[in-house]
Structure formats: structure tokens, C-alpha cells
Amino acid sequence: MRQACLLCLLFIGCSSNFPGERTVEDDFGRTVVLPPTIERITTLAPSVTELAFAAGAGSKIVGVTTFDDYPPAVDSLPKYGMLPTDFEAIVALDPELVLASEQVNSPKEADIFSSMGIPVYFVAVNALPDVPRAIRDLGDLLGTSEAATRRAIELEDSLAQLAVLTAGLFERPRTLFLIDDVTLYAFGQGSYIHDMIDLAGGHSITRTLTTRAPVLTDEFVLNSRPEVIVGSFGPRYDVTKLVLHHPTWDIVPAVVSDQVYGLHPDYYLRPGPRLVSGAWALARILHPDVVINP
Amino acid sequence: MNRWIIGLLVLAFFSVIISVSAGDEVSFSEALSVLWHHITLGHGIAPDPIADRIVWRLRLPRALLALIVGGGLGIIGAAMQALVRNPLAEPYILGISSGATAGASLFYLGFLPPLISKAVSMPVAAFAGGLCAILIVYSVAGGRGHLSVTRLLLAGVAVASLMGALSSFITLSSPEPDKLRSVLFWLLGSLHLATWSTLIWPSIAVLIGLISLLVLARPLDGMLTGDESAHSLGVQVESIKRILIILASLVTGSIVAASGAIGFVGLIVPHAVRSVTGVTHRRVLPASFIAGAVFLLWADLVARAVLPGAQLPVGIVTAICGVPFFLILLRRSNYGFG
Numbered sequence: 001m002r003q004a005c006l007l008c009l010l011f012i013g014c015s016s017n018f019p020g021e022r023t024v025e026d027d028f029g030r031t032v033v034l035p036p037t038i039e040r041i042t043t044l045a046p047s048v049t050e051l052a053f054a055a056g057a058g059s060k061i062v063g064v065t066t067f068d069d070y071p072p073a074v075d076s077l078p079k080y081g082m083l084p085t086d087f088e089a090i091v092a093l094d095p096e097l098v099l100a101s102e103q104v105n106s107p108k109e110a111d112i113f114s115s116m117g118i119p120v121y122f123v124a125v126n127a128l129p130d131v132p133r134a135i136r137d138l139g140d141l142l143g144t145s146e147a148a149t150r151r152a153i154e155l156e157d158s159l160a161q162l163a164v165l166t167a168g169l170f171e172r173p174r175t176l177f178l179i180d181d182v183t184l185y186a187f188g189q190g191s192y193i194h195d196m197i198d199l200a201g202g203h204s205i206t207r208t209l210t211t212r213a214p215v216l217t218d219e220f221v222l223n224s225r226p227e228v229i230v231g232s233f234g235p236r237y238d239v240t241k242l243v244l245h246h247p248t249w250d251i252v253p254a255v256v257s258d259q260v261y262g263l264h265p266d267y268y269l270r271p272g273p274r275l276v277s278g279a280w281a282l283a284r285i286l287h288p289d290v291v292i293n294p
Numbered sequence: 295m296n297r298w299i300i301g302l303l304v305l306a307f308f309s310v311i312i313s314v315s316a317g318d319e320v321s322f323s324e325a326l327s328v329l330w331h332h333i334t335l336g337h338g339i340a341p342d343p344i345a346d347r348i349v350w351r352l353r354l355p356r357a358l359l360a361l362i363v364g365g366g367l368g369i370i371g372a373a374m375q376a377l378v379r380n381p382l383a384e385p386y387i388l389g390i391s392s393g394a395t396a397g398a399s400l401f402y403l404g405f406l407p408p409l410i411s412k413a414v415s416m417p418v419a420a421f422a423g424g425l426c427a428i429l430i431v432y433s434v435a436g437g438r439g440h441l442s443v444t445r446l447l448l449a450g451v452a453v454a455s456l457m458g459a460l461s462s463f464i465t466l467s468s469p470e471p472d473k474l475r476s477v478l479f480w481l482l483g484s485l486h487l488a489t490w491s492t493l494i495w496p497s498i499a500v501l502i503g504l505i506s507l508l509v510l511a512r513p514l515d516g517m518l519t520g521d522e523s524a525h526s527l528g529v530q531v532e533s534i535k536r537i538l539i540i541l542a543s544l545v546t547g548s549i550v551a552a553s554g555a556i557g558f559v560g561l562i563v564p565h566a567v568r569s570v571t572g573v574t575h576r577r578v579l580p581a582s583f584i585a586g587a588v589f590l591l592w593a594d595l596v597a598r599a600v601l602p603g604a605q606l607p608v609g610i611v612t613a614i615c616g617v618p619f620f621l622i623l624l625r626r627s628n629y630g631f632g
Contacts, residue, residue: 083466183486185477188604206603213477214604217484221349223319247489248347 021072023086024141025110027134029103030110034119036098037144038096040109044085044109048123049074050272051131052099056147063093070274085109086156091116099123099138101269125271128195128279132156135273136229138258155276159199162283165291167203173286175202176226176254179269181233182245185218191272200283202228218246228286229254230261237262296493301582306361309591313354313360316595317604320345329354334530351490359488359496360594360608361587363553364563365541366545368586372567372578373507376514377538378435380443384560385546388450389427389559392457394543394550395481397423397463402477417495419549427453428539483556483609485594492552499548503541504583510534511575518573525537558602558616559586565620 020036022112042063043049049064053071061074065082069111085105090098090113098113102124110120115141121141123134134151137146175197179185187193188209199206206214229242229252237258242249249255267278283291313323327348328341341349367385374383385391398420431453435446465477479486482552503534507514513534516524548567563586564578590608593615597608 183479209603219319220603247350
């Protein structure tokens with residue numbers, strides 16, 4: 001009993017403010033108390049790892065999820081499971097901060113880390129400008145603001161260049177972005193994917209759907225007549241399979257004019273810095289004569 | 295009795311018309327003209343190609359698949375209830391659906407190489423999985439000479455959980471993790487992959503099931519009175535039971551391969567039907583077939599309409615609409631078997 005009391009005291013002692021401790025608000029609106037300097041971080045989603053690397057804090061990452069495969073430096077890091085989160089493995093790495101993704105992780109996971117005295121910071125990317133913004137935030141958080149600002153400006157410049165190329169385009173092909181080729185998962189309202197399509201000079205036909213992750217009907221696609229269909233099926237996707245799975249699409253303009261493309265999923269489904277390259281690749285598909293070099 | 299069947303058939307006909315014409319994309323008159331164009335083999339004005347595809351190649355096969363799946367689940371539910379002489383039996387509760395799902399997911403997720411093609415091997419795997427599940431359940435329940443209903447239902451629940459866990463395991467350890475979302479949709483029961491060619495296998499299986507069960511209608515009536523009295527009525531009880539188990543696995547397997555495990559139809563429909571027609575199988579079976587068909591068609595209509603431009607797995611709708619209806623029915627009616 002006495003030991004327990006002592007332990008409690010110890011914990012209470014720990015949670016009171018240390019000199020230099022910072023209080024910040026994360027993208028979930030949670031209040032996070034951080035130690036003055038952070039040297040060991042772990043991440044809970046591949047997109048967040050990529051953002052942390054972009055912010056110049058790659059060398060502070062001491063562990064990533066088994067889904068992580070970029071940048072190549074993650075290959076030599078300890079890995080832990082993410083579905084579900086392997087709390088033991090992460091705690092064993094003794095991180096000073098855990099970075100989480102608002103899209104993937106839940107605040108309940110954060111509560112478990114918090115109960116062990118490990119702060120969790122959530123990053124949200126719901127629009128393209130969130131990418132450089134999140135990189136700057138992470139730079140400030142992790143004490144690498146110089147490198148983060150540099151990278152953020154690079155990305156912003158790249159986005160601005162693309163915007164210059166595509167802003168004045170009169171023809172904006174009606175574009176459908178699919179996640180799966182059989183069951184038609186797509187992006188609805190409030191996704192960054194519509195920003196990417198806009199910036200690439202297209203018009204996303206699922207932008208106004210109220211469901212965030214709708215499963216489209218074949219008739220919706222037939223009736224909205226997409227001129228380009230792109231899917232995160234991988235660059236080696238055999239596009240004839242799409243019509244095989246959806247035989248009625250033989251008259252969809254995108255199919256008639258051979259405008260169906262498989263895209264590298266990581267550049268579109270991971271809300272991180274590579275979205276910018278993804279937007280460029282999409283622009284080269286939508287406007288090959290206008291957008292030539294990245 | 296014939297009045298009921300005819301009434302249900304008329305209802306089914308109009309339900310199909312409503313189903314193929316409901317939706318923002320095509321107007322009612324346009325949908326009718328597409329149907330007319332095809333039924334008269336090309337007479338009348340050629341329809342707009344988009345409307346034609348939507349009505350004739352998407353909505354109509356989907357409506358027909360709903361009819362076949364719903365009808366199949368209805369008759370198998372009725373047959374299982376006779377087999378175990380308990381109104382709680384249905385493919386879902388006895389573990390057949392879960393077993394079929396586990397079998398089919400092996401193919402869906404690329405664990406087993408397709409034997410001939412996915413269209414053939416998925417129903418076969420689903421049939422094998424369903425048969426495997428019901429055989430375990432049945433052998434546990436019938437272990438001591440007679441079939442214990444309590445043991446049957448408990449074993450059914452247990453095997454259903456086991457098979458469900460197997461499906462989840464297969465799903466989560468899939469070599470194609472990107473397929474997870476699609477599989478989830480299919481696991482919850484959905485008719486969204488219906489085409490004219492996906493109709494073939496379920497139609498054949500359900501037709502075999504319907505005809506065989508109609509032939510067995512009298513022995514099924516006998517079985518409701520219990521094994522011994524059925525025997526004294528000249529019913530070959532053991533061989534009938536075997537036939538019923540294989541039929542149930544065949545029909546459920548082909549249905550699950552086409553549309554995933556859609557629950558509650560096989561449970562609710564025969565109940566609703568019996569409260570109207572009585573318990574004679576000569577009436578219960580055809581009425582369960584048509585009522586199950588119409589029920590699933592309407593459930594799918596709701597699944598298509600709830601979200602604009604998007605859809606829900608129909609299994610969610612059958613549970614949400616079906617269960618309260620079933621509970622009300624259960625509270626009101628006081629019919630019994632035999």
C-alpha cells in the first residue's frame with residue numbers, strides 16, 4: 001500500500017510542469033504537453049513517418065510500423081504492428097513523443113500512451129496545403145524548424161508552379177478517382193484528393209458526395225460520364241480489367257478514349273509529402289501537352 | 295392458398311418494375327421503354343445507351359439476383375426449420391452461411407488458386423465450407439441417437455463463431471491487404487456485383503433446391519411431427535435429413551459466393567409466411583420463396599437509396615428492417631409446429 005502511494009506520488013510529481021515544458025495543440029484539437037527537447041519519436045502511420053522525415057526529424061525516429069516502407073532509411077528501423085497498435089513494442093522503444101495520424105489512429109490509442117506518460121501528437125492532412133503546414137508544425141515541435149521550413153517552401157513552390165500551369169486551363173476533364181477496381185470505393189466530401197485533381201487541371205466528380213468514403217454504384221459512374229478514370233491500382237495495372245469487372249462501362253468516355261490509368265497508391269493514399277509528386281503525375285496524365293516536366 | 299401465391303407473384307412483378315426504375319439517373323418512363331425494347335426483342339425506339347445499361351445490365355440483373363438469393367434463403371430457412379423441428383433454425387444460425395463465407399474468402403483473398411475460374415471455384419469452396427460447418431453441427435447435435443435441439447442450436451452458434459473467426463483470420467492475414475475493404479463489403483452481404491453472368495450459378499442451385507424441396511414437401515410435413523411418427527408415416531427420415539443438409543449447403547454456398555452472407559431472411563420469411571399459410575410445406579415453400587425474394591428486393595432498394603451516389607451492404611438493411619419486424623411477429627403470433 002505504501003509503495004503504491006509512493007508510486008502515485010512519483011507519477012504526480014512527474015506530471016507537474018518541468019521547466020521548459022511546452023503545451024501545444026495538435027490537429028485533433030487535443031492539448032499536448034511536450035518535454036523541452038525531443039530526441040526519440042515513434043510514428044503510428046506511414047504518412048506521418050514521411051512527414052517527420054520531410055521535417056528533417058528522420059534521425060529522431062526510433063521505430064515505425066510494419067506498413068512503413070518510405071523513405072528507404074526506415075528499412076533499418078525497428079518495426080511494430082499497427083492493426084492493432086502494438087503498445088508493448090512501442091513503449092519498449094522508450095519514445096519521448098508518439099506521432100499519430102488523424103486519418104488512421106483513434107484518440108483512444110493516445111489515451112493508452114498518455115496513461116504511461118508518453119505524449120501523442122495527431123497530424124491531420126485533409127487538404128493539400130496541410131502538407132507543408134504539417135511539416136512546419138512538426139519542425140517547430142521537434143526542433144528542426146530550419147530544415148522543415150526549407151522543405152515546406154520547396155513543396156509550396158512546387159504546388160505553386162503546378163497551379164500556374166493548370167490554373168488557366170479551360171478544359172478540365174471530369175475525373176473519377178477510384179481506390180478499388182471491383183467494389184467502387186472512392187473519396188467523398190472533405191478529402192485532399194479533390195485538391196489534387198483540381199490542381200492537376202481536372203474536375204473531381206465525387207467531390208460533392210456527402211459520404212466521406214462512398215462505395216459508388218455502377219450507374220453513378222455511367223451517368224456522371226468521367227472523361228478520365230484514375231485508380232490507386234498500381235502503375236502495372238491492366239486497365240482492361242476495369243471493363244471486365246464493370247462491363248457496362250464500355251460507353252463511359254474515359255473507357256472509350258482509353259483514359260484509364262493505374263497510379264502508384266503511395267502517392268495518393270498516404271497523406272504526406274509525396275502527394276505533391278502525385279499531383280504532378282496526375283497533371284501529366286490529364287494535360288500531357290501542358291505539363292511536361294515535374 | 296392460391297390467392298396468396300398469386301398475390302405475392304403480382305407483388306414480385308411490380309417490385310421488379312419499381313426496382314429497375316427507382317433512382318435519380320433514369321426516369322420511370324425511360325426505364326419502362328428500355329424494358330419494353332428488350333422484351334419485344336428490339337421493337338420500339340432504341341433507348342439511350344446509358345439508360346439501357348443502367349436498367350437492363352445493372353438494375354435488372356441485380357433485382358433478379360435479389361429475387362433468387364432472397365427466395366433461396368426463404369426456402370432453405372423453411373427446410374432447416376423442418377429438419378431440426380425448431381423455428382430458430384436458418385442457414386445463418388446453424389453455421390452454414392459462416393462456413394460458406396470462410397470457404398469463399400479463401401478464394402476471394404487469393405489464398406487458393408482458382409481451379410477453373412473464380413466464377414466456378416468460389417461457389418464450390420463456399421459449398422464445401424457450408425457443408426463442413428453443418429456436418430460438424432449436425433454430428434455434435436445428433437451424437438446420442440436422437441437430435442437434440444438445444445445442442446443443435448448451441449453447436450450452430452459455436453460453429454458460426456468459429457467460422458466467423460476463421461474468415462476474419464483469413465481476411466486480416468490476406469496477401470492482398472488492399473482487398474480488405476472490398477471483402478468487408480462482401481462479408482456484410484451485398485448484391486452490388488450482380489451481372490447477367492453472375493446470375494447463372496445461384497439460379498441453377500436455387501432452382502434445384504426449390505424443385506427438390508417441393509418434391510419433398512410431404513415428407514417434410516411428416517418430419518414436423520417427430521422422427522418416430524414420421525417413420526411410421528413411411529418417411530425415410532435419415533436419408534431425407536441427409537438430402538436436406540446437402541441441399542442447404544448447395545443453395546447457401548452458391549448464394550454466399552454471389553452475394554456474401556445475408557442474414558435474417560431465412561429466419562424471418564418462413565415465420566411470416568407460416569402465420570398466413572399454416573405449416574403445410576406445399577404452401578410454405580412456394581410462399582417462402584416469393585416472400586423472401588420480394589423482401590430482399592425491397593431491402594436492396596433501400597440499400598441503394600439511402601446514400602446518394604453510393605450504396606450500403608444489403609445485409610445491414612435486412613438486419614435493421616427484418617429484426618424488429620420479426621420481434622413484433624414473435625410477440626403477436628402463437629403458432630406452433632405440427
